[in-house]
Amino acid sequence: MLISNIEIIPNMRVVRHLGLVQGSTVRAKHAGKDIMASFKNIFGGELGAYTELLQESRDQAVARMSEQAQAIGANAVINVRFSTSAIAAGASEILAYGTAVEVIETGK
Amino acid sequence: MEVLFQLAIFFILLALGYLFGRRAESKHYQQIFAREDQLRHIVVLNQRFPPPGMLAHRTDMVCGNVVISVDYFKTVVASLRNLVGGNISAYESLLDRARREAVLRMQEQASLRGAETVINLKFETARVSGNAGRAIGSVEVLAYGTALIGPGK
Numbered sequence: 001m002l003i004s005n006i007e008i009i010p011n012m013r014v015v016r017h018l019g020l021v022q023g024s025t026v027r028a029k030h031a032g033k034d035i036m037a038s039f040k041n042i043f044g045g046e047l048g049a050y051t052e053l054l055q056e057s058r059d060q061a062v063a064r065m066s067e068q069a070q071a072i073g074a075n076a077v078i079n080v081r082f083s084t085s086a087i088a089a090g091a092s093e094i095l096a097y098g099t100a101v102e103v104i105e106t107g108k
Numbered sequence: 109m110e111v112l113f114q115l116a117i118f119f120i121l122l123a124l125g126y127l128f129g130r131r132a133e134s135k136h137y138q139q140i141f142a143r144e145d146q147l148r149h150i151v152v153l154n155q156r157f158p159p160p161g162m163l164a165h166r167t168d169m170v171c172g173n174v175v176i177s178v179d180y181f182k183t184v185v186a187s188l189r190n191l192v193g194g195n196i197s198a199y200e201s202l203l204d205r206a207r208r209e210a211v212l213r214m215q216e217q218a219s220l221r222g223a224e225t226v227i228n229l230k231f232e233t234a235r236v237s238g239n240a241g242r243a244i245g246s247v248e249v250l251a252y253g254t255a256l257i258g259p260g261k
Contacts, residue, residue, distance in 0.1 A: 005254050041180065046177070
């Protein structure tokens, strides 16, 4: 599955547009790490645990998106965008969306 | 008595925030400058199409993210600023650091894959809630783009 955040894929030609695909995930951190984070709010600095958490959730959102794309017969997702929102205290939603397309190499 | 106790806690937190926050910030900035010099060979553009001459390159999406927390001192300074209005430079440097760090991490990922250029850079900023009440507790910055990887890499 090719994933790209530009509208074209070099050397490839879009033969079929299959519409929007998306994947999202909502994650929360467990209380222990939340407490550590509130300590960090006094001292400042990077919150490694949260960085990791959000990275993982983003990977999962992309995986869900590509699953959905695969299910409708696409072999690439172009114009991918990310969006994040805090929906509740300690939980955030991560959304990845893009256009599912079928591409072939331009030589063929 | 209780008021005095609370006041003491407030000033201790303020001092801790000031000391550790300042140190963390200057250390982080030094690190950022050094790494930016190292990664300057990876050109980051926010145009949507590959520059001419790179149309045959392979593409791959790369991203870098970071969550940075404010310190207590900054929170207090910002809430005082809110009374009179104006630039909150305490938060400006925080976001500047976060954004540059995110771009650096993205560039690092791109360089691991042997890319020369990253195009269509997008930023995404989100507040991580769940701490520090109404003020910004921590911010997450994500930078993502498409890496152009030359043939033979």
